[in-house]
Amino acid sequence: MEQPMIKDPFFLFSKETCIEYNGPKLESIEYFLSVLIRDKNKVFQEETGNESTTIIFILDEKNHDNLTTEQFSIQFSADFSQMNVMSADELGMIYAILHISEAYLGVDKFWFWNDCEPKPKANVKIKAVPYLSEVAEVKFRGWFINDEVLISTWKYHHSNTYVWEMVFEALLRCNGNMVIPGTDIKNPLYKDIARKMGLWITHHHAEPLGAHMFSRVYPDKNPSYSENGDLFKELWKDAIIEQKNDKVIWNIGFRGQGDRPFWADDPTFDTDDKRGSLISKIMSDQYELIAHYQKDPICCVNLYGEITELYKKGLLELPPGVIKIWADSGYGKMVSRRQGNHNPRIPSIPEHQDVGPHGIYYHVTFYDLQASNHLTMLPNTTAFVNSELGEAFDHHMSEFLIVNCGNIRPHIYFLEFVSRMWNKGRVDSDAFLNEYVSKYYPASSDEMSHYIKAYFDAIIQYGIAEDERAGEQFYHFTIRNLAHQWIVSHGKQSSKNLWWATGEIEITEQFEWFKQKVESKLSEWETLTENVKELVKKVDCIEQKRISDQFLIQVQFHKNGCFALYYFSKAFERFRAKEYSHAYLFIHQAIGELKETMNIMQKPMNEKWVGFYDNDCLTNVSLTLYTLETVQRTIRMFGDGPSFYNWEKEYLTDTEEKKVMLLTNKTKQLMDNVLGSKLIEKDQH
Template sequence: MYSGKSFIFNKETYLDYQGPELKSVYHFMKVLIRDKDKVFQVKSTEVKTTILFQFDERNVHNLKREQFHIRFSNDLTEMKVVAPDELGIIYGILHLSEKYLGVDKFWFWNDCEPTIKKMVKIPSDPYFSDVPKVRFRGWFINDEVLISKWKHNNSNTYVWEMVFEALLRCHGNMVIPGTDIEDPTYKKIAIEMGLWITHHHAEPLGAKMFNRVFPEHNASYIENEDLFKKLWKDAIIEQQNDKVIWNIGFRGQGDRPFWVDDPTFDTDEKRGALISKIMRDQYEMIAEYQKEPICCVNLYGEITELYKKGLLDLPDGVIKIWADSGYGKMVSRRQGNHNPRIPSTPVKDDPGPHGIYYHVTFYDLQASNHLTMLPNDTNFVNDELSQAFEHNMCEFLIVNCGNIRPHLYFLDFVSQLWDKGKIESYEFLKGYVLRYNPSYSKEMSNYIQDFFHAVVQYGDHEDERAGEQFYHFSIRNLANQWVISNGKESAKNLYWATGKADLTEQFDWFKNKVKSKLPLWEALLEKGKAFVEDARNIEQQRLNDQLLIQVQIHKNGCKALYCFAEAFEKFKSKNYIEAYVLVNMAIEEIKESEKMMKNPKNEKWKRFYDNDCLTNVALTNYTLETVRRFLRMYGDGPSFYNWEKRYLTSVEESSVMLLTNKSKQLSDDNLIKKLKEKGKSLV
């Protein structure tokens, strides 16, 4: 009999489970076996121990929901992990995996395999897990265009399992498993892994979009109330046996207000009355199939304004979910040029429960971050969410997490906030870099702080800071208006940033915004390259593929936008060759981003960015090439030989013109190449 003071966890330890047959628990028992086999690869001792996971439905230990308790037999041959519910058991399993086997919560997403060991000695003290600050907490897998296509070991299903495993390792318990879900596979995986399901604010009750099912009908509730109710009833019946937080409400097709397509609702009073009626109808329909259903409503965008005006009548007990600006500030989001910034927090006497919809990634076709992390730092996020918690917004926190991998830093940070309520930002930073960049931990602490100092401040408010889409969408909008108006009409899509300025003023505005930040991004990039010079180990590969790529995207976008603005200045002064070369410099910047996205240091991430259709770096390159051709029309057409003759042909040759030209006209790429070879510095 073993007589030591610690429990021995090793290769011979037997793992057992006592409780109802739950697919989720069996799944994570296999996960623990997988992790155990990774860590313990050789036999270490004759000690035979058992870890028993026990489902205590009667809750004799008086545990809270999702809590687990660890205790040991007197002879220390058995560890018992007891929980009163499904998620408590799962969290207990993952606790052993992370704390004792050393499996990182983002092991798959951040390329962290645990250290091989002979055994682990676990102190025999009883342990009660903490209860998270937030009741329902999870991720909205939104704008998931990268992970919806990317495969690992030829499996996309496995990728989604890794999404949900990471969420549960972060103590999440709830998920919106994708956007505009046509394939229920991911939702089924999430349910079978023990997660609560909730719904996109544009897809009430998780029902199919009206126009997908009834394309021949107008998506008007007034005209087709019965058809809408059929969709909702079908969704309720389908999910009635699942753990669901039912999202009630009514927005419209295409994630926009329904009154955009139905001018009948031309006042806030009419809009609020219809939404209120629909929500009560939905609530009553759910109650027919689930006893005491848990429901929520998103006070998002225009809905916030209606609620603040007292025009929404909600059923009692519905969780009111308040959304941030998309950039982390708890105010209503900007939509087009409309930016009221209404505080997105309840007033003091507003009855709860209340929750939060928070973005660490966003997509607004303006200035948001999709391929790069949130441009506002952890101090900012800490203040916003801790203040929200002080307003009793602790019932629900859903985080827009995009494609997971570019946003691990903030997903980790917010998961600690939903556990503890408030944390010390710098301590988090130190712990984060120590986990993932131990060889450069001090340098990386400074590096990440410098990242946020380099971010472009595009607006007057503290949260109005630029993600990479600021460069890409601005270039494409400016380019479009430059070409179609011959540089004479302003880009109305950019009024949100510049106000009603003419096109020249708009170019100047963007140039001035990026000018002071460009040297910071350039310095950051060079410094980061020094860390990963030979990428000889997994730590350097991780740094290159996870953080340096984001610096690269920012630096390239920043410089491309600057060069593009300078090119327009040259165009206005009819200096077309210099404008042409400056646009080409912008193209070269964007191509650097494309190259890095296509060629990660770790082959595992090959093709991860293949479906970059939202920021769409390649489309920016295409747009710039179009402007480059446009400029050549001005300065080199219609013969397309003038620049070659002027800049590349010797004086004696160019002065003799027996033939217009002796070879085919050069392509744009070859023309630029030859200009460089000749050392022609035109700008």
């Protein structure tokens, strides 16, 4: 008797596979089902004639008896022709869809941001074994799209909306569920996209309840709660009504009209007691307003900067059940941030007796007008981040984790690392690096692993604390501050804006302090730059572009900035010695370094990213270049004016011509870019 054919225990995923949905009509689910179809069509480009199979996504709230919030399960029919994907809530279903996309179709979490298109296949055989998704370590986890000046203007295929959809898709692929969708005036536009994609919304610590800034709505009124409390309440009420039907984690509290404390503009609050009392009253008022419009609201408060100090002193009274969010230094250390020259470094870890839900506001990118990283990676290592967040989790700070992610693309390395931590807890940093380079740099993984380690070894340690390491803004803000003082004070007055780094010392000592900091790292950055450039030449097209546009550019930000600050400091030395032509040439060399940075920003190897750095207004490399050109022209006034032909005649004119003065000059005076290049070329010969 002929035996029936036993089908292989595999589900066949192919072009012929049908995708169905059984559940309530939700805009977010429809959106991500279309994403899955997009990904399916990328991978399965041709029909194979295989037997048709079916994936059914089933959203059923009754499944909460079997599945926890945001969890999903996968099961297969007896004949392996049907995959049943089940969840009891919206986000669980979204994660299920994206799991199918990543695990079976090979779509990377950061496919858009790191140029990783999935490889085409005829079909995928999926082992028909039941699957149950894990529960994340952190309950509320997500990104704060902050200082988003690059992605707020950059467009892909003429669409900025698409760029933001790619932001939120990447977040959800990382198993995030919460977002602060941008900063200030454009926030409502991005918030609407995030809502439609199923995310929880929370708010900037300077924009409580997501309300409009007082001074923008009432520009002619004093933004004082004691004077205009009713107007503040109206703004808060409007924001609550607008969001009452959304998934919201309400940020309560009060800072000021911007990212600074309100008492900076209201001197009547001149003691910590007065400040704490007002903030406590405001939080109570806000909580009552929210509870009037939304049942069982989830609220949080940022113990950020100056608020940490007030809370630690016992001067803040919080409504019950509010999530207390503790912030890092901006450089990854769980201590309060430095503000100006004030740097108390109060531990951002709750005391043992401080019960209740706790969370974290963590930076992988920061902007403080001092030494932070905006266009480059966090200057501290993944091992350091692992230790800091791991200790926070040990202190039960796992209710909430919001990560300042900036403009996404420069920070993928740490965003992926932290997402591992919010899902799993502590991570093996070395294993993560090996996996990361194998995934994104398969042809050069050994070299890239070595160069990424060398990158962190070359970072400048500007302070004594372990996290006080320099991002690219260290070079740019220093040059601009010192240049300003050099010119306006004739090189006689110290730059107070740099006392946070140097202490209260004279300007000559400040120049020397910064020169010593960068001088010790010049050879490391130069060697690393040359090595990565050589690597770019060796690998294939897509990996070549990824190394250049993602890693080499960050190495160059540091190498060029480091050399520019060094040459700038040497120029000041020569200027003080009245060696004006030498000072001029050092500035010219500094300018050359920044032009290298500008070139790689403006001309990426992958045309997709043309224009991405056009609005780098927070680091603003072109402004630093402009500043150096201003200093260069000033030096030329001293040494080459008023004829502006002296150096050309002295250094570039043939010997016999120097003594003949029938004409003052026979051609137009050289502009600085030409004169500087010719003088350096002459000097090298």
